[in-house]
Amino acid sequence: EAQVTQNPRYLITVTGKKLTVTCSQNMNHEYMSWYRQDPGLGLRQIYYSMNVEVTDKGDVPEGYKVSRKEKRNFPLILESPSPNQTSLYFCASSRTGLPHEQYFGPGTRLTVT
């Protein structure tokens, strides 16, 4: 089954404790992206990657890191989480070339206390 998986689905952590949210897709997509969803703001793009070893900032990259060492994986790293990073996070993937529809993971609910 074609899918994007994220782990963990729920995470409660404390300020400053480094964490990684994993994202993996099995569709051989070149493009992957991370978004955060906050009430009243919709989804905002954090980082995206057009292919392996190619990443770029979205609209809200501060406080986040990403890496793309393999085509299928695109982890999101919070080196020192803060309460304002409490949010719902989505990973997505799509074919590259012209903008195509994105396939989204199930979401990760992160709470930073």
Place this chain on the structure above:
Amino acid sequence: AQKVTQAQTEISVVEKEDVTLDCVYETRDTTYYLFWYKQPPSGELVFLIRRNSFDEQNEISGRYSWNFQKSTSSFNFTITASQVVDSAVYFCALSEVTTDSWGKLQFGAGTQVVVTP
């Protein structure tokens, strides 16, 4: 700057009523893509439609239809004869095709649709 505006925060309708969701976008590009996604209460994001800036034909898919008007920079979405299963948050999104914007996707704030029996 917000490039996609969904002015309606929430729309409540009774089943079988039609509902139209507005989406106004802002871009200087001549080539761009517009999308609609649905987020039901279960939380996943479901792709509904993609439209490029050169295709102004309206589209119908079952009870869903989309009206794209470049002159007013709008890409509105209508659900005909709404059903309870249509209750969800609907997002409009814009992807510009320029060197600086390639790969970026900007969403509107979303419109919550509540359909009551």
